[in-house]
Amino acid sequence: MLAIGxxxxxxxxxxxxxxxxxxxxxxxxxxxxxxxxxxLALHVAGIGSGWAGSRRR
Structure with a gap:
C-alpha cells in the first residue's frame, strides 16, 4: 500500500x-x-505490508 502511495x-x-x-x-x-x-523506504523495510498477527494453536 505504501508503494502505491x-x-x-x-x-x-x-x-x-x-x-x-x-x-x-x-x-x-x-x-x-x-x-x-x-x-518507498518504509515499504521496503516491511512496514505497512500487511497483517502480521500471531497464530494461536
Whole structure:
C-alpha cells in the first residue's frame, strides 16, 4: 500500500516539475519526491505490508 502511495507522489512530483508549476516552498516537486522516497523506504523495510498477527494453536 505504501508503494502505491509513493508511486502516486512520484507522478505528482513529475507533473509539477514537467509543467513548471509554481508552488509554495512546502509543496515543491523535490519535497513531494522526498516524501515518496520515504514511503518507498518504509515499504521496503516491511512496514505497512500487511497483517502480521500471531497464530494461536
Amino acid at each position: 509513493a508511486a502516486a507522489l512520484f507522478v505528482i512530483a513529475f507533473l509539477i516539475n514537467a509543467a513548471d508549476i509554481s508552488t509554495n516552498h512546502v509543496f515543491t516537486s523535490t519535497n513531494v519526491m522526498l516524501i515518496g522516497l520515504a514511503l
